[in-house]
Amino acid sequence: MVDCLFCKIIDGEIPGDIVYENDSVLAFNDINPIAPVHILIIPKEHIATLNDLEEKHTQTMGELFLAAKKIASDKGISESGYRVVFNCNQDGQQTVFHIHLHLIAGRQMTWPPG
Ligand code: AMP
Ligand code: ZN
Numbered sequence: 001m002v003d004c005l006f007c008k009i010i011d012g013e014i015p016g017d018i019v020y021e022n023d024s025v026l027a028f029n030d031i032n033p034i035a036p037v038h039i040l041i042i043p044k045e046h047i048a049t050l051n052d053l054e055e056k057h058t059q060t061m062g063e064l065f066l067a068a069k070k071i072a073s074d075k076g077i078s079e080s081g082y083r084v085v086f087n088c089n090q091d092g093q094q095t096v097f098h099i100h101l102h103l104i105a106g107r108q109m110t111w112p113p114g
Contacts, residue, residue: 006042006098020071024063027071027103036106037075037082041067048097050088064101077105085113 009016009028016028019039030038043060047053053061065084072078082105087094 002046002048004046004098005096006040006100007046010042010044020067020074022063022067024060025067027067030102035104037077037104039071039103041071041101041103042098047099049094050086050099052099068101068103071103072105075105081105081109083109 005014008014010026016026018026018028020027020041024044025041026044027039027041030040041064043057043064045057045060047057068082068084069078072082082103085102085104086092086099087102
């Protein structure tokens with residue numbers, strides 16, 4: 001059994017400020033937001049990094065993006081726009097090793113990212 005912060009939020013052992021949930025994904029506000037909207041969308045199944053993805057995760061990965069679309073609509077940011085990001089390992093600045101899709105919005109983004 002992995003000792004994982006986000007699995008603990010899924011299990012309710014650690015509180016999360018949950019904004020959306022279905023059978024396969026959970027979404028909650030980032031504890032340290034970098035924009036007015038900063039939500040993390042995670043699979044309920046523990047997957048450590050993008051490198052651990054397998055064929056069987058195809059449906060779940062699609063669910064993450066459908067959740068992002070739905071949350072964006074609920075938050076009224078669909079038209080103004082938003083950014084979705086997965087970080088992977090050290091160079092990608094991944095710090096929590098349970099994959100999560102960052103949904104970031106509410107200010108003008110810049111490109112390229114730092
Ligand atoms: P990453 O650097 O891509 O692994 O992103 C991890 C994110 O998790 C960061 O944006 C953190 O602010 C966020 N985070 C860490 N702990 C918590 C927590 N307990 N609840 C919500 N978000 C968290
Ligand atoms: Zn986990």
